[in-house]
Amino acid sequence: MKPAFSVIFLTTLIGAGQGLFLALFTAESYAAFGLLSPQPTSFYALGSACALLFLAGGLVASFFHLGRPERAWRAAAQWRTSWLSREVIVLPAFMGTVFLYGAAHGLGVNPALARLPSGAPINLTAVLGAAGTLLAFALYVCTGMVYACLRFLREWHTPLTVINYILLGGASGFAFAALFSAWALPGLTRFYAGWALAIAFIAMVGRVAALVRNARLKPKSTLQSALGIKHPRIVQKAQGAMGGSFNTREFFHGQPDALLSMVKWFFLAFAFIVPMALLSVATVSEAPAPSLTAAFIIQFAGLLAERWFFFAQASHPQNLYYQSVA
Amino acid sequence: MTQLALVIDLNVCVGCHACVTNCKEWNTSGPAGPMVDQNPYDKNPTGTFFNRVQTFEVGEFPNTETVHFPKSCLHCEDPPCVPVCPTGASYKRKEDGIVLVDYDKCIGCKYCSWACPYGAREFDEAQKIMKKCTLCVDRIYDKSMTEEERRPACVRACPTSARLFGDIHDPESEVSRAIREAGGYPLMPEWGTSPANHYLPRRKIKLRIRHDEIERADNPLKIDGLLPKPDKAEPALDDVTSW
Numbered sequence A: 001m002k003p004a005f006s007v008i009f010l011t012t013l014i015g016a017g018q019g020l021f022l023a024l025f026t027a028e029s030y031a032a033f034g035l036l037s038p039q040p041t042s043f044y045a046l047g048s049a050c051a052l053l054f055l056a057g058g059l060v061a062s063f064f065h066l067g068r069p070e071r072a073w074r075a076a077a078q079w080r081t082s083w084l085s086r087e088v089i090v091l092p093a094f095m096g097t098v099f100l101y102g103a104a105h106g107l108g109v110n111p112a113l114a115r116l117p118s119g120a121p122i123n124l125t126a127v128l129g130a131a132g133t134l135l136a137f138a139l140y141v142c143t144g145m146v147y148a149c150l151r152f153l154r155e156w157h158t159p160l161t162v163i164n165y166i167l168l169g170g171a172s173g174f175a176f177a178a179l180f181s182a183w184a185l186p187g188l189t190r191f192y193a194g195w196a197l198a199i200a201f202i203a204m205v206g207r208v209a210a211l212v213r214n215a216r217l218k219p220k221s222t223l224q225s226a227l228g229i230k231h232p233r234i235v236q237k238a239q240g241a242m243g244g245s246f247n248t249r250e251f252f253h254g255q256p257d258a259l260l261s262m263v264k265w266f267f268l269a270f271a272f273i274v275p276m277a278l279l280s281v282a283t284v285s286e287a288p289a290p291s292l293t294a295a296f297i298i299q300f301a302g303l304l305a306e307r308w309f310f311f312a313q314a315s316h317p318q319n320l321y322y323q324s325v326a
Numbered sequence B: 001m002t003q004l005a006l007v008i009d010l011n012v013c014v015g016c017h018a019c020v021t022n023c024k025e026w027n028t029s030g031p032a033g034p035m036v037d038q039n040p041y042d043k044n045p046t047g048t049f050f051n052r053v054q055t056f057e058v059g060e061f062p063n064t065e066t067v068h069f070p071k072s073c074l075h076c077e078d079p080p081c082v083p084v085c086p087t088g089a090s091y092k093r094k095e096d097g098i099v100l101v102d103y104d105k106c107i108g109c110k111y112c113s114w115a116c117p118y119g120a121r122e123f124d125e126a127q128k129i130m131k132k133c134t135l136c137v138d139r140i141y142d143k144s145m146t147e148e149e150r151r152p153a154c155v156r157a158c159p160t161s162a163r164l165f166g167d168i169h170d171p172e173s174e175v176s177r178a179i180r181e182a183g184g185y186p187l188m189p190e191w192g193t194s195p196a197n198h199y200l201p202r203r204k205i206k207l208r209i210r211h212d213e214i215e216r217a218d219n220p221l222k223i224d225g226l227l228p229k230p231d232k233a234e235p236a237l238d239d240v241t242s243w
């Protein structure tokens, strides 16, 4: 497939935004159970604003993918069958929840809505945070399933696609949370850096598993099944157009294999190895801000490369009909 | 239930592109708006087509065969392109099984084209929406045309009658009979899309004529006319006896 930059930015940016929100609510949950000292509400409000910026950036990028962005509202119609439609519904719902969560913290409106049998209060932000967490995971699943549900794009048609969308987005979100806390609330930096390190490691395992799986895939469709001619040697002589077509533009990345494998090593280093090293440094360093800044930026560059590779690697069966021009 | 479809005879197609031309002509002049080309008179002309004819060479020289392969939307009975559409612009008609795109609803997200394993959908770069073969839905029900004309433009154009059109759910239709009797097959059956369009395979046409069917065995003198009447005492001219 040809990687579309709109979709690359959409998926990486909202992934980071979701991860950041999950990071915020993780700290709040820890504090609620007394595992961390409570944080000032401004931390959550500002953090939510950052998450919203990521999400809005992704949303804007997604519009560049549409031929008719002015009709985008129609995309909410087919949620019964289409994962893309579900994603279109869940994304604004999640953004709204993040906004309310941040606003409740920012305005200090946080009444106890109920009490646990132990007497501990269930606050408004806890309810909003739990709803946001559910929606964040729902959004990861929708985004992943948009690709994983296409059964003949076999590189994508695996549960690993969804799992990796969760892990990769989570890794960059927690990495940003670590960076953000280094500026806003240094007490939490080590907590987030540790989480980011752990998620980045699991994400690396998941992504390598997907790479290994895809390297062993054998194509199900062949030129023989595409044409219904059972001869081992079939050569295309004409594809019905000399100047290319939508089929040759949309489904081929047009890059040499060498570049693909370069991008693969690049993202393995930049999305996982280097940021993990930097995060480890940050967990022990006295002034972690520079290494956390580098970790987040380098990892984000790595994740952009990862997403490019994710699209480029998928080979569409229609390509069998477009092997040579003349 | 009706399922309209094309059946394309690869044994007959000569790769003349008449169907491509007539398809483009009919559909670009239709009420749905033009199928715009980019650089039509320049280097690298490109544009939207519902139907393309490709050519493949099968076998190794000198034992090769050229196969011309017309390719358009197959109007799958279980079309994977339809459920993925977020807007409902892509749909399959209940009454005749035609898969269509509602050009007024399509947002041009191209997701359906990813979901079609055959590459049958093409994005219109001018109108920014997805397009595909409509089986000439604006022709085949048009009562102002004669019945002969109420067939898809490609079928009408084909000079060798390589394209048949009809209801594959009616066992007595021309297309069903062709599929049944000439070995019609679907493309990429491995994906379970049940394409409605079928293809008829190449066939080796051999005339099996024995020598004695060309030359009369009982005419050894190569003279047509009354046979020489052998004498009663002489042997007969059949296989049992000889001269």
Ligand code: SF4
Pocket: B072, B073, B074, B075, B076, B079, B080, B081, B082, B099, B115, B116, B117, B118, B119, B120, B121, B132, B193
């Ligand atoms: S050929 Fe492709 S576009 Fe046509 S119905 Fe089948 S899946 Fe959909």
Ligand code: SF4
Pocket: B084, B085, B086, B087, B088, B089, B090, B101, B105, B106, B107, B108, B109, B110, B111, B112, B113, B129, B130
């Ligand atoms: S390009 Fe149009 S028809 Fe295709 S999935 Fe998107 S909205 Fe539906």
